Amino acid sequence: xxxxxxxxxxxxxxxxxxxxxxxxxxxxxxxxxxxxxxxxxxxxxxxxxxxxxxxxxxxxxxxxxxxxxxxxxxxxxxxxxxxxxxxxxxxxxxxxxxxxxxxxxxxxxxxxxxxxxxxxxxxxxxxxxxxxxxxxxxxxxxxxxxxxxxxxxxxxxxxxxxxxxxxxxxxxxxxxxxxxxxxxxxxxxxxxxxxxxxx
Amino acid sequence: xxxxxxxxxxxxxxxxxxxxxxxxxxxxxxxxxxxxxxxxxxxxxxxxxxxxxxxxxxxxxxxxxxxxxxxxxxxxxxxxxxxxxxxxxxxxxxxxxxxxxxxxxxxxxxxxxxxxxxxxxxxxxxxxxxxxxxxxxxxxxxxxxxxxxxxxxxxxxxxxxxxxxxxxxxxxxxxxxxxxxxxxxxxxxxxxxxxxxxx
Numbered sequence: 001x002x003x004x005x006x007x008x009x010x011x012x013x014x015x016x017x018x019x020x021x022x023x024x025x026x027x028x029x030x031x032x033x034x035x036x037x038x039x040x041x042x043x044x045x046x047x048x049x050x051x052x053x054x055x056x057x058x059x060x061x062x063x064x065x066x067x068x069x070x071x072x073x074x075x076x077x078x079x080x081x082x083x084x085x086x087x088x089x090x091x092x093x094x095x096x097x098x099x100x101x102x103x104x105x106x107x108x109x110x111x112x113x114x115x116x117x118x119x120x121x122x123x124x125x126x127x128x129x130x131x132x133x134x135x136x137x138x139x140x141x142x143x144x145x146x147x148x149x150x151x152x153x154x155x156x157x158x159x160x161x162x163x164x165x166x167x168x169x170x171x172x173x174x175x176x177x178x179x180x181x182x183x184x185x186x187x188x189x190x191x192x193x194x195x196x197x198x199x
Numbered sequence: 200x201x202x203x204x205x206x207x208x209x210x211x212x213x214x215x216x217x218x219x220x221x222x223x224x225x226x227x228x229x230x231x232x233x234x235x236x237x238x239x240x241x242x243x244x245x246x247x248x249x250x251x252x253x254x255x256x257x258x259x260x261x262x263x264x265x266x267x268x269x270x271x272x273x274x275x276x277x278x279x280x281x282x283x284x285x286x287x288x289x290x291x292x293x294x295x296x297x298x299x300x301x302x303x304x305x306x307x308x309x310x311x312x313x314x315x316x317x318x319x320x321x322x323x324x325x326x327x328x329x330x331x332x333x334x335x336x337x338x339x340x341x342x343x344x345x346x347x348x349x350x351x352x353x354x355x356x357x358x359x360x361x362x363x364x365x366x367x368x369x370x371x372x373x374x375x376x377x378x379x380x381x382x383x384x385x386x387x388x389x390x391x392x393x394x395x396x397x398x
Binding site for chain 1: 345349350355357360363365371376378383387389394
């Protein structure tokens, strides 16, 4: 029994290391500059073995982004033991922490989002999950109004725009950005609520 | 003198019509489905003549987007005879009107933004100009604080996210969206101002 289990773990572990290497390489180099041959050399394995794990450079790239996206989703998972507003604040803080650690990947991810359909699909999935989490926190007892949905979708765009500016300029304190994001979300939600009540 | 002037106009006019046709074709069809041969057929001209105007399909696509972007910039040009807040409100209304008329192009432009480096560059240029306009309106007498810059960049992302949701769902009144966008910008600017005063 120990044999197969050991082999399995080995495969998973190698895959995990390849994804870590990929996240670094795709951040440090332009996509077009990297070849599967160069990547295999960096990984210290044969090209054939690299292709065994990932059928193409694009598949490898998408897999590294998916790994990063999963990590992000886990780290920003709302803590149900907190009040809704505290949940949001804590998730947002975790999100900013993740961006700080992965500034290069984040910039590439957002800027090159349209480069591959798989990357667009991945980003759409992350945004849909995040919007759903926020909307469930804001209107736990039913479907949100269309304008509230629009406000939350808009705010996710605000996060992207503000965080991209933040990582590119690096001249705003993380707590200041956190405050800006949170106040803007509250204002957008409030404006959406007033629009719903008014009509 | 009349001869060359007429010929010149003719060339400009054909280019203009080709850009109009392109805007329609690239909205109605997937980019990969269109070929220069199909486009030439639709335009009722030879492929050779089409290539005379645009060296490649990508160049043609980028030119149609540039035409749209120029149109958008012109229509949203702030009116200096109005008060700053009224300028902003009027430009925003013009922006929403443009999106309503060009819903298909807008969706493709934002969603496929990363597909070609030229399109990314074009979008970056539009965003930079728009951010500059807003920041000049907000702090006419000097450089904006970093956090105000971040807030405005974030708000441009908010516009993209909210407008994309708006054209895709078509269930929010244009005036409601206008109000949401404007209140959110004011709130973000206010939050940025508070952050600057506090530090």
